Amino acid sequence: MSFITCRGLTFSYSPESRVVINGIDLEIEKGSYTAVLGHNGCGKSTLAKLMCGILLPTGGSVCVGGIDTADAERAYEVRRKCGMVFQNPDNQLVASIVEDDVAFAPENLGLPRGEIRRRVDEALATVDMSGYAKHSANKLSGGQKQRVAIAGVLAMGPECIIFDEATAMLDPTGRQEINAAMKRLNREMGLTVITITHYMSEAVEADRIIVMDHGAVAADGSPREIFSQVEKLKAISLSVPQVTELMYEMELDGFAMPRGILHAMEAADEIEKRAGGGKK
């Protein structure tokens, strides 16, 4: 069953400026894990904001969990169902103390005090930050701040979370923490996860990859399908995972290699096979 449905979606920031989203038809399945790729300025963030009802389509429609985002009366239902984690951890935390920040969304929803408390504790436990509830958010590391931001969205009780380059400003440790959290939310809690990223290693983890170019969908498929089209990705100035690149280069040099290899072990096996080995 599809959770988010875009039909003939177009969008421009003002009537006289250029069209940023240019006719997108897309369905995101409930409980799926999708990565969105595309070079800077191709409209990824704009699409994400359209999907959680922060921006409204100038043409076509977006439906989230059966609700049209343009339906002004149910705008908050859409936002509650589909949360978003942004790039800069400093710019999305509202309060100075961790638990006050996580409580922001449930407070906005007007929930009773006991329920807010329960949700805050649960969300902090999910991202492994329970010990920091009373800490000052300013003094946390980037990865920790970003986990607090995830908890802040989780406390809202969403069915889908969109990560807009949420790992872009983090160090490798922080990036790992956030990727692990994303996977857990999808695999264990059954949330629909959409992640916008420039890291191919993160995209490989998803079930589905959507490649955007100039406000339209340029390619859509499983990581294996997408990364076997190396020429196409290069044409829109995107890179492929290192291993895939290696296989591609070997193929250009005349070795017949299968396309769409994503993991180092897989590649090693293939090379070993062709090296006529079998020695183990």
Place this chain on the structure above:
Amino acid sequence: MLKDVTFGQYYPGDSFLHRADARIKIIILIIYLVIALAAQSALAVALSAAFTLYLAVASHIKLRLLLKSVKPLIFVLVFTGIINLFFTAGSGEPLLQWKFITIYREGIRNAVIMLIRLVSLVLGSAVLISYTTNPIDLTDAIESLLSPLKKIKVPVHEFAMMMSIALKFIPTLIEETNKIISAQKARCADFESGNVFRRIKSLVPVLVPLFVSAIRRAEELADAMECRCYRGGEGRTKLKEMKTRPADWIFLLAAAAMCACVIFLNRVPVKEVFEFWKGMF
């Protein structure tokens, strides 16, 4: 210079002042300011100084931090002290007369009162509010105290929200300012030499990027808040309940009584009380 900003700095702790309800503390702050400003006679000033001292001790805040809150005022203190000392004309014989300098008894008195008053004002409000009150509690308290104004369409919730966000972003913006200053210094910008005008002019390349980035931050924060279903104060609930304890009310009563005492002591002529007391024996 930016390291010395103590405004909006909260030092978590478990003193009586930390636990007191923020609304009561704001009311006490107002009473406290009245006391510090109204005290005229020697006894009243002594009482108000004692109150300040009590607050400072009760807060369990380190002496170093207490002094830090007064430090930016040194210049003002010295200046007012000198003005009061030399330029108060007295009625009796001058205590000291040397060339154009004349010091009267009243001059010393005024200078001391003025110093006590200024230090009390700064130290007391720092200890009562900034140091011992969690910023969220403070803005919640302001919103709650001003809530009657909502009836006449004053945007009280919006004001409180703006204030709490401003407090949250002070450290971020200070850090950013320091980064920009370092970046400009690395490109040979000179902030330390030249006259006042040159120095002010040299700050322009710091302020422009700071404003640009602050506006970008604000836009992103607005998106993030909308994403989390923010829609103003209507129908909003709170995680933390504001609760007053009996001790808070006693504190408030004590402050009010102190205020009454100060106003009363202002009217009591010390000399006559002293004479009367001597006459008893």
